[in-house]
Amino acid sequence: MTLVALHARLTVVALLRRRLPMAVLVLLPVALYLASHDTVGRSVRALVFGISWAVSTVALFATLAARQLEPGLWLAGHRRRVLMAGRTAGLLALALVLAAGFWLMVALDQPLRSVGAVALDFAVTAAVAVAFGTAVGALVTAELEGALVLFLFAGLQAVANPFDAWTRVLPFWSSRELGTWAVDGPSQGSLADGSLHAAVAVAVCLAATAAASAIGSRGRGRVRSGP
Amino acid sequence: MNDADWLAALDHELTLRGVPTAERAEAVLEAETHLADSGPGPGARELFGPADRYADDLARAAGAPGRRPVPAPAAEACLLRADDLAKAYRGRAALRPTSLAVAPGQVVALVGPNGAGKSTLLRLLAGLESPDSGTVRRQAPAGWVPQSGGLDPHLRPVEHVELFGAARGLTRADARREGERLARSLDWELAGAPVAGRLSGGTAQKLRMVLALVGSPRLLLADEPYQGLDADSTRRFWDLLWSVCEDGAGAVVSSHDPQVLRRADTVVELRPAVAR
Amino acid sequence: MNDGTGRPAPPTAPADLSREWIRGVLEPCLLALVATGDSYGYELAARLSAAGLGPVPGGSLYPALTRLEKQGLVSSRWRAGDGGPGRKYYRLTAAGRRQLGADVERWSSFAAAVAGLLREAVEV
Numbered sequence: 001m002t003l004v005a006l007h008a009r010l011t012v013v014a015l016l017r018r019r020l021p022m023a024v025l026v027l028l029p030v031a032l033y034l035a036s037h038d039t040v041g042r043s044v045r046a047l048v049f050g051i052s053w054a055v056s057t058v059a060l061f062a063t064l065a066a067r068q069l070e071p072g073l074w075l076a077g078h079r080r081r082v083l084m085a086g087r088t089a090g091l092l093a094l095a096l097v098l099a100a101g102f103w104l105m106v107a108l109d110q111p112l113r114s115v116g117a118v119a120l121d122f123a124v125t126a127a128v129a130v131a132f133g134t135a136v137g138a139l140v141t142a143e144l145e146g147a148l149v150l151f152l153f154a155g156l157q158a159v160a161n162p163f164d165a166w167t168r169v170l171p172f173w174s175s176r177e178l179g180t181w182a183v184d185g186p187s188q189g190s191l192a193d194g195s196l197h198a199a200v201a202v203a204v205c206l207a208a209t210a211a212a213s214a215i216g217s218r219g220r221g222r223v224r225s226g227p
Numbered sequence: 228m229n230d231a232d233w234l235a236a237l238d239h240e241l242t243l244r245g246v247p248t249a250e251r252a253e254a255v256l257e258a259e260t261h262l263a264d265s266g267p268g269p270g271a272r273e274l275f276g277p278a279d280r281y282a283d284d285l286a287r288a289a290g291a292p293g294r295r296p297v298p299a300p301a302a303e304a305c306l307l308r309a310d311d312l313a314k315a316y317r318g319r320a321a322l323r324p325t326s327l328a329v330a331p332g333q334v335v336a337l338v339g340p341n342g343a344g345k346s347t348l349l350r351l352l353a354g355l356e357s358p359d360s361g362t363v364r365r366q367a368p369a370g371w372v373p374q375s376g377g378l379d380p381h382l383r384p385v386e387h388v389e390l391f392g393a394a395r396g397l398t399r400a401d402a403r404r405e406g407e408r409l410a411r412s413l414d415w416e417l418a419g420a421p422v423a424g425r426l427s428g429g430t431a432q433k434l435r436m437v438l439a440l441v442g443s444p445r446l447l448l449a450d451e452p453y454q455g456l457d458a459d460s461t462r463r464f465w466d467l468l469w470s471v472c473e474d475g476a477g478a479v480v481s482s483h484d485p486q487v488l489r490r491a492d493t494v495v496e497l498r499p500a501v502a503r
Numbered sequence: 504m505n506d507g508t509g510r511p512a513p514p515t516a517p518a519d520l521s522r523e524w525i526r527g528v529l530e531p532c533l534l535a536l537v538a539t540g541d542s543y544g545y546e547l548a549a550r551l552s553a554a555g556l557g558p559v560p561g562g563s564l565y566p567a568l569t570r571l572e573k574q575g576l577v578s579s580r581w582r583a584g585d586g587g588p589g590r591k592y593y594r595l596t597a598a599g600r601r602q603l604g605a606d607v608e609r610w611s612s613f614a615a616a617v618a619g620l621l622r623e624a625v626e627v
Contacts, residue, residue, distance in 0.1 A: 003393055010390060014381040017422065068376045069390075071355050072438060075448070076394035077368035253581075254565070257544055257591050261561050264545035276562040284562065288569035 003078070007086025011062050012094050018061065025054035029102065040110050041183045044118060045158060047102045048175045051125045053154035055095040056133030060146040062091055063137025080213075088130065095126035117182035124198045125175040131205035132171045138212035171205070174198035230262050233271035233278050240282035242488075243496055246289060254285055304330050305366065306446045306477040312351050312361035314344070321347045324361065327495050329446065329477035334468075336488055337481035339497030345481035346374065348497065349450050352479060365446070368395065370439030372449035377435055380424025384410075384417050384434050388441055395442025402441060409437045412467050414460060428455035436464060440471060447471065447478040465490075525556050529567045531606040532556065534599055537577055543590040544568060568593060576602050 016022065029050020036042040070083055099122040107115045133150060140146040157172040162180070167173055174197035181189030234255055241251040258281075262271055275281045307329040314322040322344030329335050337345045350356045352363055353371055371377070378387065385403060392402020403417075410417035413433045423431060432455045439447055447468070453461045461484075469490065472478055480487055488494055525532070532554075536547055544564055551559045571577045576599035581589045595603070 006390065006393055006399075010379075010382060010386055013386070014379050017381040065379050065381070069379045069382075069387075071353070072371045072373070072377050073391065073394055075353055075355075075369045075371040076391050076438075076442070076444065078394040253591065254569075256589070257565060258561060260543075260590055261545045261548075261565075274561040275565075276560070281562050281566075284566040285569055288566040288573065290573055 003082050004086040004089060007083055008090035008093065011066075011087050011090030014065060015058055015062060015090075015094060021061070022058075025057055026098065026101075029054060030105075033102075033105070037109075040112065041180075043110060044106060044112075044121075044179050044183050045176070047106055048121065048125050048172075048179050049154055049158040051095075051099050051102060051122055052129045052132075052157070052172045052175055053150060055091075055098060055126050055129035056136070056150045056154065057147050058094060059091050059130045059133025060137040060140075060150060061143060062087055063134050064141075064143055064146065067137075088134070091130045091134070092127065095130050096123060099123055099126040112183070113185060114182060117178075121175060121178040121182045121194075124178055124194070125172065128171060128174060128198050128201050128205075131202045131209075135205040135208040135212070138209045168197065171201045174201060230259075230271040233275075234259055234262075236278035237275075237282055240279045241286065243494055244282055244286035246282075246286050250289055305364070306331060307352060307366065307369075307479070308364045309348075309352060310362050312348065312358045312363065314347050314351060314356070314359050322351070323498065325495065325497065326361075327479070327493065329479060331445065331475045331477055332472055333477050333492045334472050334487070334490065335477075335479045335493045335495060336491035337479065337495050337497060338483070338488065340499060342499045343497035344499075345497055346450050349448050349479065349481060353448050367445040369446040369448050370444040372435050372439045372447070372452040374450045374452075374454060377438075378423040378431060381422055383422050384420045384426070384437075387423065387434060387438055388417065391438045392441045395444065397442050406437050406441050409440050409467070410434075413437070413463050429457060429460060432456055433460070433464075436467070440467070443471075443474075443476070445476050447476055447480075449478065449480045451481055451483075453482070453484060521557050525551075525559060526563065528610065529559065529563060530571060531603065531610060533564075533567060533571060533593075534576060534595060534603040534606065537593050537595045538600065538603055541580075541592045541594045543592050545590075547593075571599070575599075 029047055032046040032050060033043050036046045066083070066087055070078075070080075073083060074080060103115075103119050103122050106112065106118065112118055132153070136146050136149055140149065153171055157167070157170050157176055160167045160170070162173070162176045167176075174194045177189050177194035177197065178191070179189070181191050181194060237258060238251060238255050241254060246254070258271065258275060262274065265274060271278075305328050307327075309328070310326050311324040312322060312326070313320070313324045325344070325348060327335055337348060339345055347356070351358050352365070353369065354363065354365065382390075385406070388406030389399045389402045392399070392405065397405065407417045410433065413436065415430060415433045417437070420426065420430070420434075423434060426434065432452065436449075436452060439449070449468075452468075453464055456464055465484075465487075468478060468480070480491075482488075532551060533547060536542060536550055542550070544561070547568075548559050548561070548564055551557075568577070568579075572579055572593070575596060577593045578596050579591050579593050582592050583589050
């Protein structure tokens, strides 16, 4: 357990030391929010986009950094599952703090129908973003290409018409659905649909991450340790 | 190939076959006088054949261990054992079938030109990649010294040490203490060092070595580990490696440094795969 | 580990038959030569050649001498040459002399047997 905590802490420490990227990741959603300040729906959507993009990019950074560091740790005797758990715990904590900050801002600034519903939307978005950023980090090799892929998916979700059926394949469809539910009420958006989509998206991302790392270390079973 | 090259090759091939130094020197000198007596005309290759085959015949006649079998410690005593490992990338052979074994206290040197598969072999031994054929059997967690990377540029050396020490069961305080001791033996102060991304190449290499050794692993896998170090640091670096191995750790080190070849217990020579 | 011996041996041409034969009797021949006095590799090769046994390449000669020395049939000693590098002289040991006696016996009967068989074939 202390190993998980140590790894979680150092994951967060390493991310917070990247001051400029972290500042951009926080300020871009704020700028979008201010630009769409006039209506509640648009401003919440801007923040959801901000959370999904910023958190998934942070998760991408942490995953790519881990790819450098972790081989040595595996060989030293760290279990992969422990490292993964520590990294995910650190990312989730950071993501929820970020989401809470944005939520506080919008809750104080806008006449929300339900502050609790918006909090749920932001929290779910943060969790999906951690899973999606981790999966993309396992598939790409460079920060720039990964960040662009994430920008594409988060941006597509922000501008696409959510009633088009195809948009359900986007990882952040649940954010938009839950956002509509939170802002416009149950008549417009479905809590059940959004929650289910989020759960499926996380599961798919976990499977993709596992598959990518399995391909990266194919046949590791042939290396036996212990007599 | 002229005669001098052939004689040098013979010397090298005899070394690889475990022929003792004195006998090796005599064999080379004897061939040299024979060539001098023969005068101009047929060269060494005509009179003696290819250096490696002649070395085989001489080594066998002298009862030297020879290239095969690898001087293999008993299976249960091995820290690491690899049998007939081979690897190809996109159909291009990166490593020809290679076997080796490491017993406690032994240093195995990997030599060979670029592209012969030294790094590939080390990654296979570490389990970071899978072989196309062959098996690796590793008894113990290992210290890993990659040529590059392996660090988080945004973490301080001390934080790295805590993380790697934790993997081997050290508390944060113990890990720091041991990391500082190892760093000092490399003439480097760990405490107060900036994040890894701001270390010079040589200092980053020292950090990699410290991380590989913190917690005293019984096996060390190092890929040209002295890169970027100045002469003094290189010497300290080898001294540290030898002392760790004298304490019973085993090591596989890829290197061009003649020091390694002199002090290694086994030299594994890799040759580039022949393009087909 | 790379197999240094993996290369196939070049095929033996029929004209090389005497080379195949000398390989079998090279060690007794060397014992016989050093029995007449200490000698070194190049001189031994020259004497084998002069005796009509063809050129014996260094690649066969020195491994054979090494084997004899390891078996204790010859001993060796370095003597300084005239200006050049020293030469390794081989000398027959007592064990070598006994071995040579046994080899002479065995070769004589073997050669007689082969000669008899071949002559029979010609006469028929």
